[in-house]
Amino acid sequence: MNTAPRYMAGRMSGRISGRFSGSWLSRPASDTQVTHRGRLWLYALAALIMIFLVVPTLIVIPMSFSGSQYLEFPPRDWSMRWYDNYLQTSEWMTATWVSIKAAVLTVLVVTPLATMAAYGLYVSQLKAARYVFILLITPMMVPVILIAIGVFFAYTRLRLNNTMLGLVLAHSALALPLCLIVISAGLKSYDMNQERVARSLGASRLRAFMVITLPQIRFSVITGALLAFIVSFDEVIVALFITGSGMSTITRSMFLALRDQIDPTIAAISTILILITTAALVAAQIFGRTAQKKS
Amino acid sequence: MQRIDALPIHIRAVTKTYGAVYALDGVDLEVRSGEFLTLLGPSGSGKTTLLMVLAGFTRPDAGSLKFGDAEVIRMPPHRREVGMVFQNYALFPHLDVAANIGFPLKLRGIDKNDIHARVESALATVQLQGFGDRRIHQLSGGQKQRVALARAIIFEPRILLMDEPLSALDKKLREHMQIELRRLHEQLGMTTVYVTHDQREALTMSDRIAVINHGRLIQLDDPRAIYDHPADPFVANFIGESVLLPVEIIDGKPCYRGRPLQVAAGHARDDKTTPGALLMLRPERLVFMDDARADAAAYNRFDGVVGHAVYQGENFVTYITLDDGHEVAVRSVSRKQSLAAAPPPGSTVTLGLHRDETALIPGHTAAAGNNNNDAETNRGHKP
Amino acid sequence: MTAAAMDINAAALRRDERREKLALFSLCAPASLLVLVIIVAPVGWLFWLSLFNDAGVMSLDNYTRMFESKSYTRIFITTFQVSFLTTALCVLLGYPLAYFLAQLPRRWAALGMLAVLLPFWTSLLVRTYAWLVVLQRKGLVNQWGMELGLWEAPLRLAHNLNGTLIGMAHIMLPFLVLPLYGAMKAIDFDYMKAAANLGANPVSAFRHVFLPLSLPGLFAGIIIVFVLCLGFFVTPAVLGGGKVIMVSMKIETLVDLFFNFGTASALGVVLLGLTLLVLFAAHKLLQLDRVLGGGHGGNP
Numbered sequence: 001m002n003t004a005p006r007y008m009a010g011r012m013s014g015r016i017s018g019r020f021s022g023s024w025l026s027r028p029a030s031d032t033q034v035t036h037r038g039r040l041w042l043y044a045l046a047a048l049i050m051i052f053l054v055v056p057t058l059i060v061i062p063m064s065f066s067g068s069q070y071l072e073f074p075p076r077d078w079s080m081r082w083y084d085n086y087l088q089t090s091e092w093m094t095a096t097w098v099s100i101k102a103a104v105l106t107v108l109v110v111t112p113l114a115t116m117a118a119y120g121l122y123v124s125q126l127k128a129a130r131y132v133f134i135l136l137i138t139p140m141m142v143p144v145i146l147i148a149i150g151v152f153f154a155y156t157r158l159r160l161n162n163t164m165l166g167l168v169l170a171h172s173a174l175a176l177p178l179c180l181i182v183i184s185a186g187l188k189s190y191d192m193n194q195e196r197v198a199r200s201l202g203a204s205r206l207r208a209f210m211v212i213t214l215p216q217i218r219f220s221v222i223t224g225a226l227l228a229f230i231v232s233f234d235e236v237i238v239a240l241f242i243t244g245s246g247m248s249t250i251t252r253s254m255f256l257a258l259r260d261q262i263d264p265t266i267a268a269i270s271t272i273l274i275l276i277t278t279a280a281l282v283a284a285q286i287f288g289r290t291a292q293k294k295s
Numbered sequence: 296m297q298r299i300d301a302l303p304i305h306i307r308a309v310t311k312t313y314g315a316v317y318a319l320d321g322v323d324l325e326v327r328s329g330e331f332l333t334l335l336g337p338s339g340s341g342k343t344t345l346l347m348v349l350a351g352f353t354r355p356d357a358g359s360l361k362f363g364d365a366e367v368i369r370m371p372p373h374r375r376e377v378g379m380v381f382q383n384y385a386l387f388p389h390l391d392v393a394a395n396i397g398f399p400l401k402l403r404g405i406d407k408n409d410i411h412a413r414v415e416s417a418l419a420t421v422q423l424q425g426f427g428d429r430r431i432h433q434l435s436g437g438q439k440q441r442v443a444l445a446r447a448i449i450f451e452p453r454i455l456l457m458d459e460p461l462s463a464l465d466k467k468l469r470e471h472m473q474i475e476l477r478r479l480h481e482q483l484g485m486t487t488v489y490v491t492h493d494q495r496e497a498l499t500m501s502d503r504i505a506v507i508n509h510g511r512l513i514q515l516d517d518p519r520a521i522y523d524h525p526a527d528p529f530v531a532n533f534i535g536e537s538v539l540l541p542v543e544i545i546d547g548k549p550c551y552r553g554r555p556l557q558v559a560a561g562h563a564r565d566d567k568t569t570p571g572a573l574l575m576l577r578p579e580r581l582v583f584m585d586d587a588r589a590d591a592a593a594y595n596r597f598d599g600v601v602g603h604a605v606y607q608g609e610n611f612v613t614y615i616t617l618d619d620g621h622e623v624a625v626r627s628v629s630r631k632q633s634l635a636a637a638p639p640p641g642s643t644v645t646l647g648l649h650r651d652e653t654a655l656i657p658g659h660t661a662a663a664g665n666n667n668n669d670a671e672t673n674r675g676h677k678p
Numbered sequence: 679m680t681a682a683a684m685d686i687n688a689a690a691l692r693r694d695e696r697r698e699k700l701a702l703f704s705l706c707a708p709a710s711l712l713v714l715v716i717i718v719a720p721v722g723w724l725f726w727l728s729l730f731n732d733a734g735v736m737s738l739d740n741y742t743r744m745f746e747s748k749s750y751t752r753i754f755i756t757t758f759q760v761s762f763l764t765t766a767l768c769v770l771l772g773y774p775l776a777y778f779l780a781q782l783p784r785r786w787a788a789l790g791m792l793a794v795l796l797p798f799w800t801s802l803l804v805r806t807y808a809w810l811v812v813l814q815r816k817g818l819v820n821q822w823g824m825e826l827g828l829w830e831a832p833l834r835l836a837h838n839l840n841g842t843l844i845g846m847a848h849i850m851l852p853f854l855v856l857p858l859y860g861a862m863k864a865i866d867f868d869y870m871k872a873a874a875n876l877g878a879n880p881v882s883a884f885r886h887v888f889l890p891l892s893l894p895g896l897f898a899g900i901i902i903v904f905v906l907c908l909g910f911f912v913t914p915a916v917l918g919g920g921k922v923i924m925v926s927m928k929i930e931t932l933v934d935l936f937f938n939f940g941t942a943s944a945l946g947v948v949l950l951g952l953t954l955l956v957l958f959a960a961h962k963l964l965q966l967d968r969v970l971g972g973g974h975g976g977n978p
Contacts, residue, residue, distance in 0.1 A: 036482050045776035049771050050793040053703050053851060057800055060808045071811050073818050113709040120705030132706050139717050143909030143953060144948035145926040150720030151932050172532040173716035178710060193385035199377035201399040215389045234801050236912050251803050258807055270804040277799045308686050354695050357688035368687055369694055
């Protein structure tokens with residue numbers, strides 16, 4: 001553990017000093033005359049914190065390939081047995097499908113709802129819009145546990161417990177605030193004159209929105225949809241109450257398993273989730289960069 | 296592109312309030328078929344609100360709006376068949392130039408080949424041949440302006456609305472585009488309503504100018520009449536540079552400090568009901584009196600003391616303090632002999648204003664006030 | 679102008695205006711309905727339930743019990759303790775990191791931000807699990823620590839307050855760093871330059887110029903972290919090993935094991951009240967902070 005930060009800091013300073021020909025350490029690091037040497041403590045500290053942020057999560061990846069019952073690092077023998085176990089356990093597979101289905105359906109429900117609401121709030125210019133906005137972001141302010149037992153209690157009467165419909169509705173409500181905020185921000189930075197001009201050129205309001213406005217706020221809408229997916233996929237507490245056997249989400253099953261014992265299968269699932277997240281993040285970076293270049 | 300059949304616009308009693316503020320206060324305005332009419336006023340005067348009412352984006356509280364014989368006040372924007380150019384162009388960045396210009400035609404379900412031909416023709420009209428497949432962000436400000444214009448005229452609207460379309464361009468390009476817009480208007484002939492706060496632009500381009508302030512139409516006239524015979528002190532100060540002197544009406548004749556003023560027949564605008572009037576002194580209309588002038592008798596005279604002088608390149612301006620304390624400016628062309636003849640600071644001079652250029656503005660003496668401050672702010676745009 | 683002329687079309691236009699606003703506003707209706715049915719009505723129902731005691735009589739028993747019973751008081755104390763300590767840890771770790779990232783050149787900063795964003799986007803459960811693996815009795819930290827001879831017997835890192843705090847600080851850190859980084863990026867470094875030119879040494883330039891300007895971002899981060907901590911459930915449930923009982927966990931037990939909605943609802947209502955109180959106080963404090971900041975800036 002001791003060598004890692006030094007390695008990181010060394011590698012970074014090494015690369016930079018290559019560019020700045022040796023005397024880099026003695027140069028001012030900022031406009032306040034502090035040299036890089038005087039700031040090495042900061043660099044070391046920042047590197048340590050970044051390690052704290054990244055490494056514990058990533059260390060699960062090699063451990064998931066361990067061949068033994070116990071999680072070790074580095075693993076003494078490598079195998080895919082925990083992946084096999086995951087793929088061949090029908091409970092895990094069902095839970096995975098439930099999670100994916102719920103997340104996709106949540107995206108399909110919440111994205112149009114949030115887009116409509118964001119547009120309505122933005123253009124109607126009513127005083128009441130402020131209060132409606134506050135109403136729409138309440139799911140973010142109320143503690144999730146309270147929502148969970150409330151939904152559970154209500155669903156018991158509505159017979160929605162342990163149904164896909166119930167799960168999707170609950171997740172949609174939870175995902176709405178983030179989705180709404182992101183799309184509203186996109187609308188705010190959009191030039192409404194474009195929609196006006198489209199209307200003066202003969203497009204109805206709906207057509208102008210679909211053909212002109214929507215393509216230009218698409219990054220906000222996609223981001224909102226992505227967030228909705230993550231909110232749903234990652235959600236544990238509400239699912240814990242309102243779903244049960246056969247309708248359990250993957251995160252719920254993982255949570256229940258974690259409470260009992262440390263099942264290495266979870267390391268395998270975690271690895272898959274981490275890889276998906278990383279891929280999505282990298283894709284978003286590339287996507288965003290090319291989008292920036294284009295516009 | 297072909298010449299377009301124009302439509303007249305009849306605006307009647309259009310009122311729009313925001314809370315207690317009147318953005319438009321019972322505006323009546325007739326825009327003639329095929330004319331280039333400019334709505335001119337300071338920011339917040341209501342000129343843009345009026346344009347938005349014409350386009351259908353602002354719904355007034357009351358009033359009537361007719362394009363030709365058709366009442367359109369309740370018609371949504373997309374049915375009004377009005378071309379519109381916005382200040383910031385509002386081009387669609389996700390479409391290329393041709394798609395931007397062809398957008399109105401596509402909405403009308405016109406055949407692809409037809410659209411292509413008409414886009415080419417529209418591009419030629421705004422002198423952008425070959426720009427069809429450019430992206431919007433590759434265009435300069437002036438080119439964007441032309442694309443916005445081409446998009447607004449391609450569906451041959453009989454009315455064209457423009458909201459300060461040139462304000463984002465630099466001075467040279469702006470002046471160039473003014474001439475081009477005017478040429479285009481002459482070529483196509485659609486009724487055009489143009490909004491600007493730049494009085495020089497208004498004077499350069501318009502058939503008629505409607506001066507608007509505080510949501511009211513103050514004066515509607517052709518540029519020369521607006522400049523030479525402003526209807527009130529506001530117009531006199533907003534357009535061009537002027538100093539207003541209080542004038543008494545004695546026995547039906549205008550007098551300045553007890554001396555009667557010569558006013559050309561038909562140029563006096565004072566009506567008998569107002570107890571006073573204002574005399575408008577514009578810097579370029581004043582001359583240093585020289586008794587050797589053949590027509591010296593045709594000039595009204597004002598005595599004063601020379602203050603400082605400012606050299607401006609093509610002009611030089613001499614500031615004179617009149618006997619009653621008003622400071623007026625005299626603008627002379629920078630020719631060698633006039634520079635040499637300029638009176639030295641501190642000397643007393645007599646200024647002359649030809650009776651044919653003597654304009655009286657109805658209004659109270661109190662309204663005249665000290666107009667120098669307003670004149671200062673307008674100096675940047677003066678003709 | 680006559681009064682009649684002033685009112686041409688007025689009634690019809692007013693009707694059109696109302697109709698259009700209503701049409702636009704109705705776009706919010708589906709989303710509002712969702713929130714009302716799924717969130718507001720059930721939570722309101724719970725609030726109603728919390729007003730009835732075990733015998734089904736309307737009373738404040740569920741609330742008075744909270745103040746009388748020591749176990750409930752302890753739960754609230756634990757909740758605040760954990761939230762406070764987690765927030766403090768996040769400030770200690772987050773401020774230097776954000777400060778470091780904010781001064782990096784753009785390309786390097788983007789790379790550094792990945793270290794913040796990757797855990798931010800990774801499933802909370804995955805991260806909690808990872809910490810369990812790292813911190814447990816036979817986990818990596820103990821394994822390496824003992825191999826290196828740093829300590830003899832395995833340290834108790836998981837299944838207690840230590841584990842909870844480490845795990846929660848890790849999960850909350852991005853929530854503090856992101857707004858703080860944004861605030862720091864917005865600081866014009868010319869101020870620092872000016873301070874240096876005026877002869878301020880680096881430490882005092884930081885203290886008098888940079889620190890006050892970064893405070894709003896830090897404050898926003900602190901509020902987000904603290905409020906999220908108050909309602910936390912998953913991480914303390916897994917890493918606390920039953921030794922750290924927070925309000926959310928108590929609510930879960932009450933409903934899951936005892937089906938006691940009345941008491942659980944009362945706890946939830948109090949938790950909601952505390953959350954809103956913190957948000958409200960932050961709102962007030964932030965304005966106060968702005969006033970103080972203005973006074974300070976006027977007298978450098």
